């Protein structure tokens with residue numbers, strides 16, 4: 001096992017500017033040794049998440065990041081040593097290892113991951129992305145067959161799974177994504193019924209043309225002007241699953257909140273529900289069973305976007321925020 005631990009440090013936090021390579025620094029240190037209650041793990045695949053950028057804005061559902069720290073992030077990692085636990089070298093676990101080759105993590109909450117055909121599926125469909133899509137849509141959105149579901153960041157990790165589950169549940173599905181090429185892919189490959197290209201302009205007009213009957217369920221990954229356009233297109237008694245606000249993570253603070261709040265919530269009797277994926281931990285087994293069934297019978301296609309090399313992690317996150325990715329982006333560490 002190599003002794004060097006490559007680490008990507010958050011050199012400084014963006015202050016209203018967009019994330020760039022200058023915010024990170026690659027360093028090397030010695031491979032650490034586990035103390036009591038700690039496991040030494042080697043990262044295999046690091047998950048790149050829109051939330052990585054949100055954590056730089058301040059405290060969210062986790063504490064804020066600080067300049068000088070190893071950049072935080074979840075990964076599938078392999079046990080090297082876990083002295084006081086049942087875990088064996090080579091067992092795979094999920095942990096917030098940060099962007100580095102080796103990490104020390106508390107053994108207390110570590111769980112051996114299930115055996116799967118492809119390790120990367122533990123990050124995409126059977127990881128946070130798949131579970132977020134599943135619980136956000138089914139628990140918060142409550143879609144019924146025949147209803148119209150709209151999802152934003154539709155070609156991303158969470159969005160691409162939301163749309164496919166909504167199709168499995170018998171809904172009409174419209175995805176909002178950037179660019180004509182992503183739109184074609186969603187329709188031709190993933191079976192979406194229609195798409196809206198938010199980068200093409202005329203958002204409200206596109207909504208009127210594609211969604212003349214209105215929206216029953218909106219799965220919101222973006223906030224901002226897409227959220228506003230959906231609010232105006234919601235049917236009475238519609239449901240909005242508030243999953244994230246990627247349009248507001250990178251860059252200057254947005255100029256104002258969406259128009260229509262709270263008036264449209266009242267007159268349309270809307271239900272908005274925010275959630276974080278771990279709220280549903282007690283229902284994970286059923287979710288994983290359902291997801292595996294849909295993957296096995298070919299109704300749920302898993303789209304992954306894998307980039308090689310720990311040193312490319314900053315550029316991969318910057319690119320994700322610019323919409324480079326299709327499906328779940330991750331780093332193969334080495």
Ligand SMILES: NC(=O)c1ccc[n+]([C@@H]2O[C@H](COP(=O)([O-])OP(=O)(O)OC[C@H]3O[C@@H](n4cnc5c(N)ncnc54)[C@H](OP(=O)(O)O)[C@@H]3O)[C@@H](O)[C@H]2O)c1
Nearest residue numbers: 049050153156157158177178221244245246247276277323
């Ligand atoms: N609540 C939870 O527990 C939970 C868990 C995981 C993720 N999330 C949320 O889920 C959302 C998706 O995250 P992800 O990690 O799966 O990332 P992702 O969707 O794979 O990647 C982010 C995508 O966002 C789109 N985007 C970037 N800037 C945008 C803008 N200004 N307006 C509209 N779209 C924009 C880009 O696609 P385009 O080409 O279409 O622009 C990009 O591909 C995020 O809001 C994240 O915070 C929530």
